[in-house]
Amino acid sequence: MACRLPESGPIVVSTSGGLDSSAIAATAARLAPGRVRALTMAPPEGMPLVHSSGHHGDERPFVAALAAMTPGLSLEILSREGIDPIERDPTPLFRLTATPLSLLAGLGWFLPTYRRTAELGCPVLLTGAGGEGSVTHDGRDLPAHLSVRGRWRRLQAERQGLSRHAGQSPWRQFRSTVLAALEPSALRAWRHGPENWYRGAPLRPGAEMGPFEPERVVWPGVVEAQSRPVHRSRHSPESVFARRILSGVELANPYRDRRLMAFCAGLPRDLFMRDGVPRAFARRLFADRLPRSILENRLKGRQYPEAYHLASARRAEIAAAIENLAASPSACRVIDVARLRRPLGGAGRAAADPRGDAASGHGAALPSSTRGAVAGLCPALGRDRLAPDRQIQCL
Numbered sequence: 001m002a003c004r005l006p007e008s009g010p011i012v013v014s015t016s017g018g019l020d021s022s023a024i025a026a027t028a029a030r031l032a033p034g035r036v037r038a039l040t041m042a043p044p045e046g047m048p049l050v051h052s053s054g055h056h057g058d059e060r061p062f063v064a065a066l067a068a069m070t071p072g073l074s075l076e077i078l079s080r081e082g083i084d085p086i087e088r089d090p091t092p093l094f095r096l097t098a099t100p101l102s103l104l105a106g107l108g109w110f111l112p113t114y115r116r117t118a119e120l121g122c123p124v125l126l127t128g129a130g131g132e133g134s135v136t137h138d139g140r141d142l143p144a145h146l147s148v149r150g151r152w153r154r155l156q157a158e159r160q161g162l163s164r165h166a167g168q169s170p171w172r173q174f175r176s177t178v179l180a181a182l183e184p185s186a187l188r189a190w191r192h193g194p195e196n197w198y199r200g201a202p203l204r205p206g207a208e209m210g211p212f213e214p215e216r217v218v219w220p221g222v223v224e225a226q227s228r229p230v231h232r233s234r235h236s237p238e239s240v241f242a243r244r245i246l247s248g249v250e251l252a253n254p255y256r257d258r259r260l261m262a263f264c265a266g267l268p269r270d271l272f273m274r275d276g277v278p279r280a281f282a283r284r285l286f287a288d289r290l291p292r293s294i295l296e297n298r299l300k301g302r303q304y305p306e307a308y309h310l311a312s313a314r315r316a317e318i319a320a321a322i323e324n325l326a327a328s329p330s331a332c333r334v335i336d337v338a339r340l341r342r343p344l345g346g347a348g349r350a351a352a353d354p355r356g357d358a359a360s361g362h363g364a365a366l367p368s369s370t371r372g373a374v375a376g377l378c379p380a381l382g383r384d385r386l387a388p389d390r391q392i393q394c395l
Contacts, residue, residue, distance in 0.1 A: 017062030021128030033072030057305035114247035130256035139273030144181035161276015
């Protein structure tokens with residue numbers, strides 16, 4: 001952590017209120033008291049949010065408790081002010097990166113954090129990304145490991161603990177943590193078909209790009225089913241380049257330090273889960289610097305919680321973008337445009353009431369595949385500025 005802190009000037013941390021980023025902010029404040037600024041994105045007060053089980057939409061209570069417990073940590077809450085211009089027309093980014101950017105709305109959600117970091121004169125933004133591969137690993141691979149090793153008594157204890165904390169039956173926990181982990185990948189593909197993203201993508205048959213599988217690190221002397229999943233970074237090179245262009249800020253992820261990951265890979269598996277409590281190692285390690293509201297929180301923070309509300313306000317604009325995409329024969333050979341139209345309820349309905357169902361928080365109920373295709377592909381593909389073969393290559 002210390003090697004990633006600048007010797008002078010402000011230190012800025014993107015703090016979500018979760019375990020990972022909160023620990024980064026608290027540790028930085030200990031190493032450099034009075035210099036650390038925690039930036040937290042939160043929806044505007046009173047805006048309708050999407051509610052779902054297992055998630056919360058506002059980080060304010062968690063980061064407020066963190067700031068109250070951490071001397072020398074300055075907290076700043078940021079909110080979006082409508083739609084960012086780059087979300088309405090990402091063509092400049094498309095021209096610079098030559099690649100459609102996925103999760104463009106997510107980029108717009110975090111842009112205020114990047115820009116505020118630049119305003120504070122800090123070229124580097126610390127984040128809590130990558131903790132799952134090191135310190136904050138949740139230990140959910142432990143039941144499969146215990147099953148392979150024949151440690152049935154310990155397995156039963158962990159199953160019961162998982163059931164208590166997750167509110168699920170022991171059988172469901174056994175099925176999701178043991179049977180699913182031990183299932184061969186070929187059998188999983190036969191039973192479930194394509195991966196979730198693959199099933200949700202509005203692609204025509206024959207235009208598949210293949211299922212995404214997380215990389216797996218196989219430790220010496222263990223079977224593949226016991227290996228810990230290490231997901232690729234969500235920040236693709238194109239997305240990182242886009243952030244540099246828009247804000248001039250670099251991201252630093254202390255959890256992805258090779259030395260730290262190598263150290264955590266050598267720790268016993270049962271450190272990461274105890275009595276069915278995931279992330280047990282991190283909860284004990286950071287108990288002296290994080291409030292109980294964060295240490296005991298089992299909910300996940302929802303990024304961009306006002307997505308559907310803002311999408312409802314743009315129903316007519318999104319419908320026009322889909323029709324613009326439909327005008328490209330090359331794009332229609334790859335994308336199922338009719339499927340993109342369905343969440344809007346038809347072009348006529350999309351233009352009728354731009355507010356949609358915003359009052360209930362459900363918005364236009366656009367799936368991520370629709371938002372990604374429209375936001376990332378339409379500006380370049382629908383205007384016929386690229387040759388058909390180049391359009392297919394970009395898709």
